Every structure is written in C-alpha cells, then in structure tokens.
Amino acid sequence: MNENNDTNNKQEKPPKAKGSANSSRLTLDIVDDGKNVKTPVRRVKPTVSVSKMQVTIPESGVKTKKIEERQPEKQEQKPAKETPAPTVKKPALPATRKKPAPKTKQAPASPTKKPVRKAPPKKKVVPPTIGKRKGYTPTVAYRLRFPIFLVAFLVCLFALFFAFHKGVGLLGSYSKPGKPLFAKDDRVEVTIEAGMSARSVSVLLKDLGIVDDPEGLLSYFVEQNLATTIRTGIFMMEKGMSFAAIGERLTLRTGELTIVVNPANTLATIDSFLDARGYARRGEFLKAAERLQNEHSLSFAEGWLLSGEYVVPQESAASSLAMAMFSAMLESTRAHLGSDKVAQWGLEQVLIIASMIQAETQNQSEMPFIASVIYNRLEAGEPLGIDATTRYELNDWKNPIPLEALETQTPYNTRRKVGLPPSGICCPSKAAVEAALSPLKTPYFYYLHGLDKQLHLATTYEGHKENIKAYR
Template sequence: MAEKQKEPTQLSLDLEETKTAAPSKANTSSYKVVLKDEPDTKAPRPVVRKKTSVTTRSMTVKISSSKKAEEPAQKPKATPAKQGGTAVVRRPKAAVQTIRTAEQPNPHLVQTHVIRPKSNTVARPKVQPPPIGKRKGYRTSKAAMFLIPLLAATLLFCFAILWWVLSDQQEQRVEPSSLIEDRPAIAFTIERGMTARSVSLLLEQLGVVEDAQALLSYFVENNLATILKTGSYLMHSALSFPEIGTMLTAEPQMVQLTIPGAFTLKTIDDYLVNRLGFAEGTFLQSAHDLATAYGLGFAEGWLLGGTYTVNRQRAANDLALAMYEAMLNEIQKHLSSPQLEVYSIQELLIIASMIQAETQEAGQMQEISSVIFNRLKNEEPLGIDATTRYELDDWVNPIPTHALETKTPYNTRRKVGLPPSGICSPSPEAVHAAFFPADTPYFYYLHDENKQIHFALTYEQHKENIKQYR
C-alpha cells in the first residue's frame, strides 16, 4: 500500500518592512517567489538594472548611479497563497520605458532651434580625380601613346601644304634678287668731238670716278686718250680705271639682235645667255641699272621691241640702252594723244604691254585697247589673264584655279586698276594702240581656236560667245 503523500507545508513570507516606506515610483518590478521544501542549489541571479539615458541632437544626458541609491528600496509585497498553493511575492509593475529618438525634442532642454529630420540620402564626398600626368599606378594606353605623334604629324603635314600653296601663289618676280645687285648706275653718251679730258670731267660729275685728273692720267699713260669710242654707255661707280678704259676703247664687234614684242626681261636675258654666252642675269642687271640711272619706276615695259645692232662685248648694256632710246623716240610720236590728259606715260606703257601680251595681231590691238579703257572708266576689273601669267612666269600651261581666285597685285580678275608694272616689251603697234584706242562700246572679248577675236557688250553675250566659240 502506497505511503500517503504529505501535503506541502504552506509558508507565508512577509516582505513588508515594519518601517513605513515612502510610496514607490512607477518604475518598479514585480517578482513571483515560489518556496519549496528543497533548498535551491542555484544562487539567485542578481537583477541588473539598465541605466537609462536621454539622447538629443545636441547633447546626451545620463542619469548617474548616485541618484538611484538615494531612492528608497521598496520591498515586494507577498500575496497569501491559497489553500494548497505557494506563496507569491508580487512587486509593482515597472513602467514601460519609452526610448526617445533623436528627432523628438528633449523635454528637459529648452529648444533654441528647429530640429529638422535627417535626410535619408547619404552625402558622399565628391571625388576629385588627380590631374592627367600625376596619376600613379595607371598604365598609359596605346591610343594615348600614339595620339601626340599623330597630331604632330598632322600639323606638320597641314603646314607643309599651306606653305606650298602660299609659295605657289606668291608673286614670282622676273628680276630675281639673287641675280640683281642694287647699285647706283649712270647712263651717259660720248658725243663725237669729245676729248679725253671732257670725258673724264663728265664721269667725275656723274659720280663714276672721284678724281677726273687721275682718270685722265690713266688714259694718257696707257695711250687710250685718242681712241675713246663714241656712243651710249651704262656704268656704275664700282668700276676701276682699267674696266672703264676697256669699255670705252674696245674695238666694236657688232652683232644684230632681234627682240620681238611680248619678250619679257627674263626672256631677253635667256636669249643673250644662249646667243652670246653671257652669264645668267647679266641683262637683268643692265635693265635694273637703266631704271636706276633714269629714275624709272620699273624697267619692264619701258624697252621697245625691235631689231638692234650692238657691240658684242657689252651687248647687255648696249641693248638695254638701245631699247630704251627707241621707246623714247616712239613716245615722241604720240604726245598728242588725248589719253595723256587722264593717264601718265608710264600707265600707258603698262597698257601697251598688256595689249601686246593679249594679241600679236596689230589689227586687233586698238579694239582690245578700247575694252581696257572702257573697264578702267567704269572701275571694273580688267580680267586680263596675261598679267597672272606674267606673275606665275608660265605662258603655256593652264592657269591654276587658286591663282585666279587669289587677290594679288597682278591678278586683274580680282584687282581693279592696272598692275604695278608692265608685263613685257611692247611693239610700236601696241604703243600706238595704247595712246590711240578705238572708240567701241565693248567690255568683253575672247579668242577662238583660230586666234580670231569676238567682242561682246554684256556678260550674257560674252557667255554666248564662250558656248559658241570654245
């Protein structure tokens, strides 16, 4: 028979103190205590109270542990157990602690500013990349390695093309500076009956020599005083006495030279080089000395084409002098021209050279002259391609388009007025046409394949002539 179980002994635990305690605050806890016969082997775990803290955006207030000690400890109350139950110790419930967020105002602080809610977006610092060339740890790409040489090569190529175009368009002078020396020149004539003394004095006056007596002594000592030759001479001040004596006493070996109209100074120079074996540039220097001696603005256009007999030893100087004197004689025939009231002799010679370059037919020259004067009167570009050909020194090949479109002193398609100099040696017929042009209303003309000329009054008629004859 089983042993009757003992009823558990009920114990009542009074947790109230005899001393009346101060009423506890709401911040308390309740505990359930169960007492058993068996002793609890485990030691009760001490209750650790978490320290409360108040946090704001500006400061954090913490409650010190000293104040907590000042509060009287409230003993838990024991609830009497019912019959057959256990004694329950109840402690007041703890107040629910609310945690204040940073956005909520602190009731213990006076708010001096408006609390703004935090933005949800996180502000990231702006990354500033290092300058090019200062980066470390980067490997230069192949494209970057070849970019600078490629750009340099491209620029060099562009500069080369630009230089070629500009040099091709640059004015090509017929008188190359490398072949011409800019020096004082003197032109004079020894007339029949002049003695060695008068020649010496003349050369001293002209500045060829500094001492006429010294030159006369040289003539006498070398038996040259009685054999000085008459004629026109072109000298410069750098000549020595032997050179002067040789020039004035050389036995003439005459040669006949024919200079057709439309020959330029360079063409005449090449002609003397091939015909007489002169050094290149000899005639160019003679023409330059002639212009200097007579104070001419230019030499091209002042030399009249024709046939001349000159001394072979000094053919360059004699030819330049002979052509210039022939031009002066031709001008004397046309001093009654009404064009001299508007234009100078130099301008009329420029027109004569353009007429000569445009045609070799004397019957066409006066009508071409009328077209030139009509355009000059209306201040229109002359549009004579011969001036551009003279500038390019190319009388055979087609004129490049860029040369016709570039404004230069000799491009009469783009420039209004006359070029700065003549462009060739005119013939007597061209000089006559320049001083006495025909009276026509034409402003345009062209040559067909058979060298026949066709005139037009308007540009529309000129375009019809182009369609029909070219």
C-alpha cells in the first residue's frame, strides 16, 4: 500500500528535465485506444558537448522573437517545480540553425495621437523674364535696338561703297593741300661735320641736290665772308634754295632756328612738327596761337597766321613763331585795308576765303579764278561746295570723305551750308591773300582739277558735268 502510494506519488511528480528554457514540465500526449494519457517523459542526457536550442518565448503585444542560446556542456538536474506542463502534439525534432531575423525598429503605437499630415512640397517660384512682367515698361533703347542695328548696318554698307568712289563736289574736287613741313621730296637733312671747309660743304650740297653750282656757292661764301663762320650740326634744307638762304641757314647765331611753314599747313600740323623736332612741347604752339586770338580779340586763330620762312629763338620757338606769323599777316594786309572786298566782307572773312583758296590749289596762277568763283557763289546765295572745309573739320586730307560727313549739316560742310565756315582752314600764303583781296571778275560758278592737272571752269552746272566727263 505504501509502496503503491510512493509509486503513485513519484509518478505524479516527475523530475525536472535538463536544459529546459522556461523551467516547465514537458509532457507528451500519447494516443492509446483513442484516449489521451499523460505520461511523463524522461529526457535522455545529450551526448553532444555543445549544442544550440531554439526557444520561442511569446510576449504580449510584441511579435515573436527567436533567440539562440548556448547551452553549457553539462548541467546538473534540479527538481522541477510543480507547474502544468505544456501540451506537445508531436515529439520535438532536433533544432535546425536559422539565421536571426534582422531587427527592425518599430515606433510604439500611440492610439490617442492623430496622424500628422505631411505638407505638400513647395513649388519653385520662377520670375518672368524681363520684358514680360506685368507693369514692366521697356526702355527706349531696348525698343529701338533692332532699328538702330539696321541703320548702323546700312551706314556701314554705304561707307564701304563710297570709300572706293571719290566724290566730286559742286566746285569739283580739291587739289592737295599744302605740302607737309619738310616733305621728303623737297626737304633734305644736311649734316655738317667739324673740320669741313666751305668747298667741301658746297660739294656736299651739290651731291644732295640742293644746289647745281657748287663753285658759285663757294664764291658767295668767300665774297660774304661766310667761309669761316659755317656752323656744324644737322640742318633741314630745301632743294633749289638760293645762295643767300643757304648762307643764312648755315651761319645762324647759336640758339636760333629757321623754320619754314609751307602754305596750307594747319596750326595742328605746325604744332606736331615742333614737337617732333624737339623745338617745343606738344600743344605749346596751339596755346600761343590761342593767346594771340584772345589778346587781339580775333574771332579765330586758324587763317590769321601767314605761311613762310621764319628765324626764331630756340628757347621760345613756339611762341616766337606764332607771333612772327601773325605779324607777317598784319604786314601783308596793311596796304589792302581800304579795298572793296575788305569793305564789303571784312578782313576776317577775306582771310577765310584766302585759306580756302590756298587749300584748293598750290598754283598761284589759278588762285584769282578760284577766288572769283567763290565770290560769285557767295553773292548768289549758293553753297560753295568746297570739300576742303569738311576735310579740315575731319582732320583728314588723304582718305575719301565719308558720305555721312558730306550729308551732315555742320558749320564746316559747305555743301549743306550757305556762306563761309566759321574760321580759316589753313595758313594761307601771300599769293592767296592777294587773290582774296583782289579777285578776277568772271562769270564762272564751277571749277575742277582734271586728270591733266589743269583748272577747268564752267558757268553752268551742265557745263560742269561736261568737264567732269571730259577731264575726270
């Protein structure tokens, strides 16, 4: 009886299985004739020294996690607590290795908090282009850019076309203005070295083409007692000079300069020459001419200075030359102050005409005829049509005059303006001044210089066109 009871007690409380993860009793449901009989299962001691077992631990509200535990090599058997054993329908199979599932972060659920709506993405604001904005008013230059470009393009085409066609004015084309100072074809640079005798100087001048008779020049040096006073240095001399001019040039006192201003040279040309030769600084001669204009209450300076040859001190070459040229003009006009043309037009207007005559021709025999044509057109109220005045305004005496300059209304454009320009346009010679003071009386209104280098006059425009066909 006691043994049976002990046996029954032992059967009711089986020993705790080794390696239990949740320390609970393991039982097996064995089917016997359709009845479930709970029979304790005795675990066999594992023979493997190290093993892994996969245990699933359920948690409330959390997904099942798989945990791998490493069992020790040996474990002591402890009496199992009296807890209900879980029901196992099938015998446990040996655990297979499985890769642990990647851990994912899951925010705790908040049932009371409302979901937050995401704000829609902001659209990028693109401003409208200039000219299409509301209330935008384009500038005048912006609106006229295409017409301005078209006009500039047409002007360039006209300029290129007329650049190769030399126009003929009402009075015909001008002749070349005065020769530049010390032009290469007329002026020669002469170097007199120390120890050269008067005979060797005469021979040198003969070789350079300045004189044709070296023996005659030597005789002049001896007769004038200049043979021993010839200076050394560099001298600018002209071909065909007289013996007296050569003697004066080579025997000047120290500190003096001889400057030759050719007819039709402008004040700007003279100023550039003095600067190039080192006689004065650039602009000094122009300032000297301006002082003369202010001191004598002149309307202009260009045209009041007479061309010619002048000897001036080297220390004050610019101011001395300007004063010498002005004094020479006053001296040349003094005898003609009572003439009819001065009484009718005034001295300054006559000097403007003289400068225009000088710019139109270098031939003294042609000057009275050109003066006659100018006065005839002035008295008839017709434009003079002398392109030399426009060239003076452009400061260009070589290239063809642009069509735009001839069509533009300016004070110096005598094609578009009736009357004289506001000032002279060059330094006239004595011959040009005399032609302006005493012109010939002719019926001519037109003239031109032909290819034969002769002056051709006409009374009417039809006759002028015939001269153009015949001589151009």
